[in-house]
Amino acid sequence: MTLLTTPRLRTADSALRDRALAVVPGGVYGHMTVLQQMPPSYPQFYSRGAGARVWDVDDNEYIDFMCAFGPMIAGYANPVIDAAAAAQQVKGDALAGPSRHFVELAELLVDTVAHADWAMFAKNGTDATSIAVVTARAETGRTKLLKARKAYHGANAWFTPNPAGVTAADRADIIxxxxxxxxxLEAAVAEAEGDVAAIIVPPFRHDALYDQELATAEFARGVRAIATRIGAAFILDEVRTGFRLDMAGAWEQFGVRPDMTAFSKGIANGYSLAAVVGGQAYKEAAASIYVTGSFWMGGVAMAAAVATLTLLRDTNGIRTMNAAGSAFRTGLQSQAAAHGFGLVQTGPVVMPFMRFDDDAELRQVFAFTDAAVRRGVLLHPWHNMFFSAAHTLDDVATALERTDEAFAETRSLFPL
Incomplete structure (x- = not known):
């Protein structure tokens, strides 16, 4: 086996990093920055994508298991979705009001998501979770918000995991x-003393740096029962999971339906869009709140979303993602064992998280992902990854050939 140890060309990427640092605080910020938290071979800037592959600005090619951190659910440059978006673009995007796709998309969501009687739109996941929380408070007249510890529901003052610039008052109503x-959860309800407006949960626990944890049926049904008993809204945050687990709703498997669900990421295959859907009981409250944005009614993203959801439904995109994800998980597990590593993989196969046993400082997983990236396989050492309907079994087979070399290189750095 020949080990590839020469770093890929990074000339253009390095120059852009320097230029960004001069004019942007931190260079690149948020979850997409690679400075100080990613392997050295990880690119920061990209030029294009097609299907399940991306190319960085130095034209290095990768099989991509990040899917732009989730939005690319049907594959980069999907011709059907891009054609729908382009057809609206030539007519106009941000107009004096919404396009017909506004109504078409709302109708499609109501037809697709099992508990949905209405839909509202915005531009990103933080918008969506915020709209759901404000709607819950408007309906209940209460203030407290119950959320799982470490769960991420957006980047506003309520939910951000970074306390910089956030006051205690911003978080005072969260338990x-x-x-x-x-x-x-019952203890949190008691602490709120009858003032719970909403309980918000993700379909499974997907906190960065930690093993993912699937929800139990008992917990899912219990959340629903508690919210109903105390008259609070139950909000399911599917910003990250939407349309990858179940088109009708992630907890349909448990027979559990929330009062509202927040969507973003994969809803429009990379076009900026978010949605909140809800049941009839919260429709009047949703109509009463004031939320808006100059770009929220843009027709291009809504046209893309109609095409995306229709494509996923008609081609059974979730089945395709699960097949590729299962093959990749099985292959990685077998390779890790063959090279003497204990590899832990958690979460749904379409949104995998991996770590190495006895690797608290992440040295082994950083070395492995570094070796994989240099071989053209884009993995992440501490965040969950994503599959799209564009990932084929051939893509997985090619990636596994390269990850086998990456495991071998990692073993050479950490001998038994």
Missing amino acids: EFEYNDLAS
Whole structure:
């Protein structure tokens, strides 16, 4: 086996990093920055994508298992979706009001998501979770918000994991509980003393740096029962998971339906859009709140979303993602064992998270992802990854050939 140890060309990427640092605080910020938190071979800037592959600005090619951190659910440059968006673009995007796609998309969401009687739109996941929370407060007349500890629901002052610039007052109405722990949730309810406006949860626990944890049926049904008992809104945050687990709703498998669901990321295959859908009981409250944005009614993203959801439905995109994800998980597990590593993979196969046993400082997983990236396989050392309907079994087979070399290189750095 020949080990590829020469770093890929990074001339253009390096120059753009320097230029960005001169004019942008931190260079690149948020979850997409690679400075100080990613392997050295990880590119920062990209030029294009097609299907399940991306090319960085130095024209290095990668099989991409990040999908732009989730939005690319049907593959980069999907011709059907891009054609729908382009057809609206020539007519106009931000107009004096919404396009016909506004109504078409709302109708499609109501037809697709099992609990939805209405839909509202915005531009990103933080918008969507915020709209749901404000709607819950408008309906209930209460203030407290219950959320799972460490759960990420957006980048506003309520939810951000970074306390810089956030005051205690910004978080005063949040009470936390442990995921999959109904006793902990009941304790949070008691602490709120009858003032719970909403309980917000993700379909499974997907906190960065930690093993993902699937929800139990008992917990899912318990959240629904508790919210109903105390008259609070139950909000399911599917910003990250939407349309990758179940088109009708992530907790349909448990027979559990929320009062509202927040979507973004994959809803429009990379075009900026978010949505909140809800049941009839919250429709009047949703109509009463004031939320808006100059770009929220843009027709291009809505046309793309109609095409995306229709394509995923008609081609059973979730089945395709699951097949590729299952093959990749099985292959990685077998390779890790063959090279003497204990590899832990958690979460749904379409949104995998991986770590190495006895690797608290992340040295092995950083070395492995560094070796994989140099071989053209884009993996992440501490964040969950994503599959799209464009990932084929051939893509997985090619990626596994390269990850086998990456495991071998990592073993050479960490001998038994």
